[in-house]
Amino acid sequence: MTDTAPTAIPPSSQLTLADGRVEISPDAPVPSGPYANEDLLPVPIEKRTWTTYNFSALWVGMAHNTASWTLASGLIAVGMDWKQAVLTIALANVIVLIPMLLTGHAGPKYGIPFPVFARASFGIRGANLPAVVRALVACGWFGIQTWIGGEAIYFLAGKLIGNGWSDAGKIGGYAWTMWLSFAIFWAIQVAIIYRGMETIRRFENWAAPFVLLGAGVMLWWMADKAGGFGPLLDQPSKLGYGADFWKIFAPALMGMIGFWSTLSLNIPDFTRYGKSQKAQTWGQALGLPTTMTLFAFLSVMVTSGSQAVYGEAIWDPVQLAAKTDNVFGLLFALVTVLVATLSVNVAANLVSPAFDFSNIAPRKISFRAGALATCVLGVLIFPWKLYSDPQGYIFTWLGLVGGLLGTVAGILIADYWILRRGKLDLADLYKAGGRYWYDNGWNWRAVVAFLVGGVLAVGGANFAPLIDGRPIPALSSLANYGWAVGLGTSMVLYLVLMLATGKGKDEVKEEAKAQV
Numbered sequence: 001m002t003d004t005a006p007t008a009i010p011p012s013s014q015l016t017l018a019d020g021r022v023e024i025s026p027d028a029p030v031p032s033g034p035y036a037n038e039d040l041l042p043v044p045i046e047k048r049t050w051t052t053y054n055f056s057a058l059w060v061g062m063a064h065n066t067a068s069w070t071l072a073s074g075l076i077a078v079g080m081d082w083k084q085a086v087l088t089i090a091l092a093n094v095i096v097l098i099p100m101l102l103t104g105h106a107g108p109k110y111g112i113p114f115p116v117f118a119r120a121s122f123g124i125r126g127a128n129l130p131a132v133v134r135a136l137v138a139c140g141w142f143g144i145q146t147w148i149g150g151e152a153i154y155f156l157a158g159k160l161i162g163n164g165w166s167d168a169g170k171i172g173g174y175a176w177t178m179w180l181s182f183a184i185f186w187a188i189q190v191a192i193i194y195r196g197m198e199t200i201r202r203f204e205n206w207a208a209p210f211v212l213l214g215a216g217v218m219l220w221w222m223a224d225k226a227g228g229f230g231p232l233l234d235q236p237s238k239l240g241y242g243a244d245f246w247k248i249f250a251p252a253l254m255g256m257i258g259f260w261s262t263l264s265l266n267i268p269d270f271t272r273y274g275k276s277q278k279a280q281t282w283g284q285a286l287g288l289p290t291t292m293t294l295f296a297f298l299s300v301m302v303t304s305g306s307q308a309v310y311g312e313a314i315w316d317p318v319q320l321a322a323k324t325d326n327v328f329g330l331l332f333a334l335v336t337v338l339v340a341t342l343s344v345n346v347a348a349n350l351v352s353p354a355f356d357f358s359n360i361a362p363r364k365i366s367f368r369a370g371a372l373a374t375c376v377l378g379v380l381i382f383p384w385k386l387y388s389d390p391q392g393y394i395f396t397w398l399g400l401v402g403g404l405l406g407t408v409a410g411i412l413i414a415d416y417w418i419l420r421r422g423k424l425d426l427a428d429l430y431k432a433g434g435r436y437w438y439d440n441g442w443n444w445r446a447v448v449a450f451l452v453g454g455v456l457a458v459g460g461a462n463f464a465p466l467i468d469g470r471p472i473p474a475l476s477s478l479a480n481y482g483w484a485v486g487l488g489t490s491m492v493l494y495l496v497l498m499l500a501t502g503k504g505k506d507e508v509k510e511e512a513k514a515q516v
Helices: 052-062 064-079 082-104 106-110 128-159 176-195 198-226 230-234 242-264 275-311 318-320 327-349 349-359 367-380 392-418 444-458 472-477 482-500 504-516
Strands: 014-015 022-024
Touching: 014 176, 014 198, 022 106, 022 176, 052 327, 064 128, 064 242, 064 318, 064 327, 082 275, 082 392, 106 275, 128 176, 128 198, 128 242, 128 327, 128 349, 128 367, 128 392, 128 444, 176 327, 176 367, 198 275, 198 327, 198 349, 198 367, 242 392, 242 482, 275 318, 318 327, 318 444, 327 349, 327 367, 349 367, 367 504, 392 444, 444 472, 444 482, 472 482
Parallel strands: none
Antiparallel strands: 014 022
């Protein structure tokens, strides 16, 4: 069996700067072979230039989108009042920030993306397991966001063309023109991939404030319709603060955490460009919780207003915007949705799975090919079913995602922080037979921890509307806490298995001393 606790890193293989950042030594060969390509290699020190502002702006751009809006408005739709909804989202984002910062640490220090970072714990080949899971989740998100963009096109065209478009014959429960709108928005994104990513990065610099302005305009419009801000704030909770609320609160909190649990894994894809740990730490801390809480407040205010004006909480901003008779207002609102959806879909749901799919076969799958695979799988995952109602969206989709990805996060954090003390061998992350090769490229301990944690986290969950019932009813009591159960179980089990099979405390201490 390959040693799971290698000792000192050869001093010539990598160079550590005074600020703690590490890169391949100038006199050492650049990693090559079947497990390396240009996209997966460490970012050179001179190209790690992102500042605190850059990371904060990244989160502003990703948080101001329609899916974020529907998180808060969806909580209103299931019975919470605005205070309960904002509190739930704020708490969730403070919690998820912790693993975000812990996994993000490897980015600026080593310049490596998520699938390469996962090789340290899962093995060179085994890293494909969490990478593919993460990539498939991104495909689901890509599909959901594309469906939202298609909705915007459908409603906008309906207002401009008339009933012939809006009342077209239905296929699969939706007008054929809705399917056409979905296809158009999908094709726009595919075309952008071929034109290159740099244009999108520049586009996102102004997309975020434009979307925030759009949300503010929608809030002003709804307050005007409701007769002031009073009715928006006065909508009572249908749950109260008793047993009914707490029954909803736990799964809702896990769902809110699940929303960004994807990024809590692959955040090294972005932090690898950071100029320091301080930049990524402060940038994320300032950008994520504050932005999400502010956007959630705008969302719940507007959704509460829709409840006061229309007698029901309209949680989908596209459908709410479609109720206006002002063509200019409708155009502005729906263009805002399109801009927001396009920017976040490319940044959050195409960049990361492109790396993940490329990690499967670095020599055969390029970044562009990985992005195109995401576009295709995003349709095959049936996003219209996931997004059809807030119950399925929050409690099924986000709950399952959070449970599975929390399991991976637990393993990554345990390996990097507890076992390795933040010390990695860059060259060996790309080499067969090195310290991360384990058993033929797989660390079975990580796989076992992932499977056990995943079963406990989501085995008792309600999979409706995807399938009827719960796979393992006996685990239903754990389902409401899926993310926490998955993270905690996998972390503990991974540590136990690693220590029991050769990585004892004395070896950990010696390894840490040797690598300082």
